[in-house]
Amino acid sequence: MEKFAEQTLQEFEGWEEFFNKPVDEKVQNFVRHNRIYDIIYAQQFDRSFLDYLCSLADSIRLLAKTKVGQSKLRHLLPHKRAMLYFVQPSTRTFLSFQNACHILGLTTSEIRGTSTSSEVKGESPEDTIRTFASYVDLIISRHPEAGFAEKTAWVLNQTEHPVPVLNGGSGPDQHPTQALLDIYTLEREFRTIGGLDGKKIAMVGDLKRGRTVRSLSYLMKNYQDVEVVYVAPEVFKMKDDIKEFLSKHDIPFKETEDFESIMPEVDAIYMTRIQNEYGSDPTSEAETYPQFHLKTSHLSMIQTHCAILHPLPRRYEIDIRIDKDPRAAYWRQERCGMWIRAALISYIFGVDGEIMNELS
């Protein structure tokens, strides 16, 4: 596709000042009428919100088991329209959000690359997002740039016609709705053993450039007596800002390159792939770091209740023969994404009470 002009750069008065504030001070900007309005950072979620959303997702999936229930769900938001602006590749986040919208009756539009939008003519991303707000009631974005969702939500909130923005992944920075589905999966996997409180979670792989492990780490502050083990090669160690966050919130964590040594002691293993797309030459990163792969020989080393998660897509990190093991939770995890995103959208539009009442 031909590109006609370089992207227009726009300077927004007040943005730099806002951007440089601590997240704790910024979250209020994304709240309206005492409810979260834009979903930008994982730090926006507290324990009561997380518990409520998990129970809302359970109610939606229960209702969706019957034709009558599905019809009730579809009649909740048929008057609303959502825009899926996914200009970085995605399978799960895109499809789970799209299907979550359809479960609740929303209609959807999509742009899946800047080459098919007027950005090819040089339009700025901010004007592009503002244009969506002229047509739809909700914007869900996936973008290669860190902080993209934050900036566009902030810009829209200065206009006379804002709509909620949901961050479906912004560069190597944050993936807050992935963190929601990860929490929902962990709570479900540990349902018979007291939930996520008191559990030890290993996060393995490219922790430096993996936004899912960053967002999930932020959510650990909401759970009692959790411990985190970061397992990564030296080049992909978790960044200091996350480790400082855990220390500030008294969450014990340790780091190791010896994956096998910690396998027997953890309650969940959260695998991630090497994020080649953020390298200067992605195709040159041929190393797959096999010592950070989960192999069938490891299944006898992990606990009988240990949940194996992966945000997916996977490459070689998990042997496909592990898929059959009941502890392999990653396919259940991606399905959880659709239900928790449906719960989130119902909450954003304030129809969550109707869903909960249906089952009370």
Ligand code: CP
């Ligand atoms: N987990 C995740 O974000 O997957 P996709 O990149 O396929 O959306």
